[in-house]
Amino acid sequence: MKISGAQMVCEAIIAEGAKYVFGYPGGAIMNVYDEIYKQNGFEHILTRHEQAAVHAADAYARVSGEVGVAMVTSGPGFTNAVTGLATAYMDSIPMVVISGQIPVSLIGTDGFQEVDAVGISRPCTKHNYLVKSIEDLPRILKEAFYIARSGRPGPVLVDIPKDITSEIAEFKYPDSVNIPTYKPSYNGNNRQIKKAVEAILQAKKPLLYIGGGAVLSNAYEIIREFAKVTGIPAVETLMARGVMGDSNELHIGMPGMHGNYASNMAMSETDLLISLGARFDDRVTGKLSEFAKYADIIHIDIDPANIGKIVDVDYPIVGDVRIVVGKMLDALKDKVNKERYQVWRDLLKRYNEVHPLTYQDSDEVIKPQWVVERIGELVGEDATVTSDVGQHQMWAAQFFPFSRPRQWVNSGGLGTMGFGLPAALGAKMADPSKTVINITGDGSILMNIQELVTAAENGIAVVNVMLNNHFLGMVRQWQTFFYEKRYSETDLSYQPNWKMLTEACGGVGYDVTTKEEFDEALKDAIKQNKVAFINVAVDRFENVLPMVPAGGALYNMMLEYKER
Amino acid sequence: MQKVRRVISVIVQNEAQVLARVSGLFAGRGYNIDSLTVATIPNSDMSHMTIVTRGSSRVMEQIIKQLHKLIPVYKVIEHDSMVEKEMVLVKFPIQKGENIAAIQALFEAYNGGIVNASEEVLIAMAADESHRINHCIDASQVFSPSEIVRSGVVAMER
Ligand SMILES: Cc1ncc(C[n+]2csc(CCOP(=O)(O)OP(=O)(O)O)c2C)c(N)n1
Ligand SMILES: [Mg+2]
Numbered sequence: 001m002k003i004s005g006a007q008m009v010c011e012a013i014i015a016e017g018a019k020y021v022f023g024y025p026g027g028a029i030m031n032v033y034d035e036i037y038k039q040n041g042f043e044h045i046l047t048r049h050e051q052a053a054v055h056a057a058d059a060y061a062r063v064s065g066e067v068g069v070a071m072v073t074s075g076p077g078f079t080n081a082v083t084g085l086a087t088a089y090m091d092s093i094p095m096v097v098i099s100g101q102i103p104v105s106l107i108g109t110d111g112f113q114e115v116d117a118v119g120i121s122r123p124c125t126k127h128n129y130l131v132k133s134i135e136d137l138p139r140i141l142k143e144a145f146y147i148a149r150s151g152r153p154g155p156v157l158v159d160i161p162k163d164i165t166s167e168i169a170e171f172k173y174p175d176s177v178n179i180p181t182y183k184p185s186y187n188g189n190n191r192q193i194k195k196a197v198e199a200i201l202q203a204k205k206p207l208l209y210i211g212g213g214a215v216l217s218n219a220y221e222i223i224r225e226f227a228k229v230t231g232i233p234a235v236e237t238l239m240a241r242g243v244m245g246d247s248n249e250l251h252i253g254m255p256g257m258h259g260n261y262a263s264n265m266a267m268s269e270t271d272l273l274i275s276l277g278a279r280f281d282d283r284v285t286g287k288l289s290e291f292a293k294y295a296d297i298i299h300i301d302i303d304p305a306n307i308g309k310i311v312d313v314d315y316p317i318v319g320d321v322r323i324v325v326g327k328m329l330d331a332l333k334d335k336v337n338k339e340r341y342q343v344w345r346d347l348l349k350r351y352n353e354v355h356p357l358t359y360q361d362s363d364e365v366i367k368p369q370w371v372v373e374r375i376g377e378l379v380g381e382d383a384t385v386t387s388d389v390g391q392h393q394m395w396a397a398q399f400f401p402f403s404r405p406r407q408w409v410n411s412g413g414l415g416t417m418g419f420g421l422p423a424a425l426g427a428k429m430a431d432p433s434k435t436v437i438n439i440t441g442d443g444s445i446l447m448n449i450q451e452l453v454t455a456a457e458n459g460i461a462v463v464n465v466m467l468n469n470h471f472l473g474m475v476r477q478w479q480t481f482f483y484e485k486r487y488s489e490t491d492l493s494y495q496p497n498w499k500m501l502t503e504a505c506g507g508v509g510y511d512v513t514t515k516e517e518f519d520e521a522l523k524d525a526i527k528q529n530k531v532a533f534i535n536v537a538v539d540r541f542e543n544v545l546p547m548v549p550a551g552g553a554l555y556n557m558m559l560e561y562k563e564r
Numbered sequence: 565m566q567k568v569r570r571v572i573s574v575i576v577q578n579e580a581q582v583l584a585r586v587s588g589l590f591a592g593r594g595y596n597i598d599s600l601t602v603a604t605i606p607n608s609d610m611s612h613m614t615i616v617t618r619g620s621s622r623v624m625e626q627i628i629k630q631l632h633k634l635i636p637v638y639k640v641i642e643h644d645s646m647v648e649k650e651m652v653l654v655k656f657p658i659q660k661g662e663n664i665a666a667i668q669a670l671f672e673a674y675n676g677g678i679v680n681a682s683e684e685v686l687i688a689m690a691a692d693e694s695h696r697i698n699h700c701i702d703a704s705q706v707f708s709p710s711e712i713v714r715s716g717v718v719a720m721e722r
Contacts, residue, residue, distance in 0.1 A: 118581060123592050127635045130580070147635060181577055181638040305629035308622075 001172070005134050005165040006031040008173075009098060012141035014041035015173045018069045020060060020429055021045070022053040026073025027113060028100030031165035042069075045429070045458060048450040050077050052422035054084020055448070058093050058155075059426030062409045063384060065218065067148050068095040068426065074102055075113030078159075079120070083416060085155050086124040090413025091239065092216060094153035096144045103163040104132060117159040126154030131161065134169040142174045151184030152303040153216055184302065188319030188327060196274075196298045196315040197331045203272035203296075205344040206232045209255070212239030212412065213277015213301060215405045219322035223276060224248065226329045231338030233348055235263040237278055239412040242402035252348050253357065256284040257548050258394045261355035262348050264546070264554040267292055269347075275299045277321040280310035281413070290553035300324045355559060357398050359542070366515060368392060368467040368538040372399040374515070375437055375465065378522055384409065384427045384434040388420035388444030391473040392466075394544045396439040418447025424462040425455055435526055436462040442492050443472045449501070455531035456506025463525045464533045469540045470495065477543050481561065498535040507531035567618045569598075571643040571719045572628065574613040577636035578604055585634050586613060589627060595619060599650075599716030610638060614718045616694075645722045651691045651715040652700065653679070656707050658686055663707050674700040685710070 003011070009032050013021060021044045025033040036044050047053040050072045057068030068088075072081045078099045088095045102111040118130045127147050129140045137160070144156040200206055214223055214236075220243045227234050227250045234244050235255045244251040253260035255267050264286075267273070273295040278284070285291040291311065298315040299307045307316045317324055359369040372395050375383065385400055386409040387393040393410055402408055409427050411419040424438040445466055455462060469476075472490040479487050499509030508528050510521035518536060525532035546557040576582045583602060590597050598616040605612050619627065624642070631640045656667060664678070667688055671677050674690035674697070681687070690700045694717055701712060 119584070122581070122585060122588055128581075132580070179635065182635050303633070305626065305633050309626055309629075 001170070002168050003171045004031065004035070004168050005137055005160065006035040008137050008171050009141065009160070009165065010035045010039050010041065011171065012138070012145075012173060013069055014039070016067065016145045018042055018067065021069045021071050022047055022056040022060070022426065023071030024050045024053055024073070024077060026077045026100065028074035028102055028162045029071060029077070029098075029165075030100075031162060032071065032098070032100070032160075044071075045425070045454065047422060047425075047454045049448060050080035051083050051418065052425075052448050052451045052454070054081045054095070054097060055087065055416075055419050055422035056426035056429075057095055057097070058084060058088045059386060059409050059423035060430045061088075061093050061095055062423075063406050063427045063430035065406065066094075067145055068093070069098070070095065071098045073100045073113070074117070075115045078115055078117045082120060082124065083418075085121055085157065087411050087414045087416045087419060088155040089124045089126065091212060091411065092153050093155065094148040095155040096148050097155060097157045099157060099159045100165070101130065101159045101161040104161045105163070107161065117157065121157045124155075125157045126152075128157040128159065130159045131164055134164050134167045137164065138171060138173055143177050143179060146177045147179075147182065151182075152213075185318055186302070186320040186323055188300070188317045188324035190327070192315060192317045193324060193327050194331065196317060197328055199272055199296060199298065199315060200230070200232070200274070200328070200332060201335055204340070205270045206272040206274060206341065207266050207270035207295075208232055208234035209267070209273050209275045209278050210234055210236040210240040210243050211276065211278025212237065213279075214240050214243050214321050217277060217302070217321040219243075219276070219325055220405045222322055222325045222329065226325050229329060230332060230336045231341050231345065232274070233266065233341075233345055235259075235266055237281070237284055237412075238397050238410065240278070240405070241397055241408045242405045245403050246401045247403065250345075252352065254397060255554065256281075257286070257550070258398065258544050258546065259284075259548075259554075260352070260357045260398070261546060261557060261559065262351035264548065264557055265351050266348050268553070268555040270295045273297045275301070276325060277301060279306045285310065286548045286552055286554040290555070362539065365539045366513070366518065366536060368469070368542055369395050369399050370515070371465065371467060371518060371536055371538065372396050372439065374518065375439070375522065376401040378519070379435050379437060379526070382435050383407065384431060384436045386410065386420050386423040386427055386436065386438045388438075388440040389415045389417045389474075390441045390444060391469070391477060391542070391544050392439050392441045394474075395467070417444040420444060421448050421451045421455075421462075421464060424464070425451060425460050428460050428462050438462055438464045440464055440466050441473060442466055442468045442470060442495060452502060452505035452507050452531055452533070460531065461529045462531055463522070464531075465522070466498070466533065466535050467538050468495075468535050469538055469542065471540060474544070480541070480543070481547075481549070498533060502531075502533035505531075507533055510534045512536045567620060569616065569618055570624055571646060571648060571717060572615050572617070572631075573641040573643065573719060573721075574615065574631055574637060575605070575639040575641075576611050576613060577638065578609050578611040579636055582611070582636045583613075585636065586615075586631065589630050589634075590617065593627070595623070595627070599714070601716040601718050614716070616717050641721060643719050643721055646719045647722060648693055648717050648719040649691055650694045650697050650717045651689065652697050653713045654688050654690075654701070654704050654709045655685050655711040656688065656704075656709050658684060667704075667707055670700065670703055
């Protein structure tokens with residue numbers, strides 16, 4: 001069958017089973033948009049900014065577990081997409097981004113809307129392609145999807161010059177890929193697994209340290225089973241919230257800079273740290289020389305480059321978390337004695353009783369933590385929670401009662417303000433049965449506020465809950481703690497009229513200053529079945545606590561802030 | 565951390581961008597490459613890169629793992645017991661012809677000789693281990709070379 005390059009792109013997207021493409025057209029990609037118009041194998045969602053298209057595709061992938069697809073034009077279309085690529089890259093999200101490029105013959109001539117897309121995106125994609133010949137296009141498209149979802153997932157860019165999308169050639173979408181230089185290993189070395197199992201049986205204070213890889217490999221059931229059978233307690237990182245389920249009594253909390261006391265003490269006192277798809281981010285480890293000082297380390301990761309990158313590892317296992325944990329459980333099942341770790345479990349429980357995550361509630365002003373807790377009470381398991389970046393993100397991670405993986409969608413690795421609203425759209429498309437709540441801040445939301453229009457146009461009913469502290473709160477907090485309260489460029493007292501802004505875009509807005517108003521607004525917003533925006537005035541100077549100051553040891557947490 | 569000289573070979577799919585992908589790993593981390601050579605491997609669609617760099621063992625381990633991770637990288641060899649050779653071309657202005665024999669003798673001592681001569685200049689070549697090439701270049705200075713081009717190292721595990 002002879003078809004155009006543009007048709008090939010559409011055929012490939014359909015063959016890969018993608019239901020949605022998030023994108024934004026322009027000159028160099030117009031041939032493909034013309035074919036999108038004619039086909040009905042997938043639906044295209046027009047965002048109002050390319051960055052948002054990529055974030056939406058990214059969140060779609062995070063919630064559905066499938067490869068997200070975004071499409072942009074050359075030059076500025078592509079450069080707008082870069083933040084989205086980098087965000088997905090840092091969190092290992094499977095995604096294919098297709099960008100238009102100027103015609104092959106013009107590349108390198110400073111043509112109109114030319115930018116070196118593969119050059120710019122090389123360090124923030126898992127792989128990228130510049131298509132130079134239509135003969136290569138079917139294979140490249142097939143490889144792009146395969147590379148995005150296999151091994152350690154990640155975003156792949158396919159940059160396609162305009163003359164290639166108009167050219168006609170024979171098309172057969174390959175059934176399989178053959179990349180001799182790319183063979184991810186999933187199974188884990190059995191000898192290493194055996195040694196790790198021995199170490200677990202010998203340990204007195206083992207700890208599961210669960211990272212985003214556990215979500216990506218769909219390992220939550222086997223991990224919960226593993227914890228249950230062995231009685232080994234667990235902490236989960238910002239990227240892994242929901243894996244254990246917060247009501248699970250083996251769930252100790254989230255470790256790191258804003259982790260709870262018990263989790264950070266568990267990390268500091270464990271004698272065997274079992275890392276399941278975590279990558280020892282500096283926001284989790286704190287001062288390295290003090291990190292898990294008494295522990296041997298089992299590190300299970302699909303990416304060999306993650307192992308030994310930050311800390312020396314005693315039991316390195318390269319493989320898929322789900323498969324390796326399954327094998328470890330089989331080997332442990334009949335040998336492990338849950339009682340062995342009872343003292344350890346009791347100690348961590350005690351830590352959580354003595355220093356629980358907490359805040360001082362108030363009757364005068366709404367506390368941001370209360371809002372998060374209240375969303376948990378009112379929506380709970382029915383919610384998918386997205387967030388932006390800042391204090392509100394940390395409070396969401398700390399205080400929302402997560403019950404399942406893929407319930408929590410945030411930019412953990414790159415910390416991209418502006419992620420939340422477009423992510424909410426992608427999350428809702430991926431699972432419309434859930435109530436999607438975007439917990440956002442008055443700084444972050446303005447970085448992609450235009451997506452209210454996309455949501456309104458397409459009837460994507462997501463609820464934004466803005467914890468309005470009239471500050472770039474997280475930066476303000478650091479200024480309070482470490483810069484003697486010089487609030488340089490963080491005061492956001494000047495604000496738009498949020499309700500009017502939302503309504504101008506076709507949504508429904510609420511201004512909330514009391515708890516009662518919040519309850520009413522949230523219930524009403526969910527009922528409205530259209531994009532909603534709740535502006536909640538919260539305590540301006542609330543801080544995220546506990547806090548491990550950057551570079552400090554995990555066990556040296558600031559549990560409260562004392563005015564000096 | 566001690567920075568040790570390392571020689572690594574990277575076998576890659578011979579395709580556009582592959583050199584940029586490899587060198588980008590170094591550039592993005594602020595590491596310098598002392599030398600880099602690339603050529604296709606006969607009868608294959610692969611190329612062989614030889615890279616000489618300096619770094620602590622942790623840094624090197626990370627670079628090697630990151631190299632492995634690049635999709636078009638087939639194999640990475642961290643040389644341990646190897647034969648390594650480098651070539652140098654050195655151009656000398658000819659004054660009255662009095663130095664020709666001495667230059668010839670010098671370069672022969674480094675597996676080379678005079679490879680080109682014209683009325684004004686002659687070009688000598690040496691092929692040897694890098695530290696010996698350094699010596700050769702040092703010894704050439706008395707003849708006031710006008711241009712020196714080194715090839716960078718190629719290496720093969722024994
Ligand atoms: C694109 C981008 N620019 C800057 C930052 C640095 N930054 C991190 S948190 C933050 C403040 C966010 O303010 P807001 O969205 O109001 O959240 P709050 O901390 O007040 O809850 C800033 C500026 C960032 N993470 N991302
Ligand atoms: Mg704020």
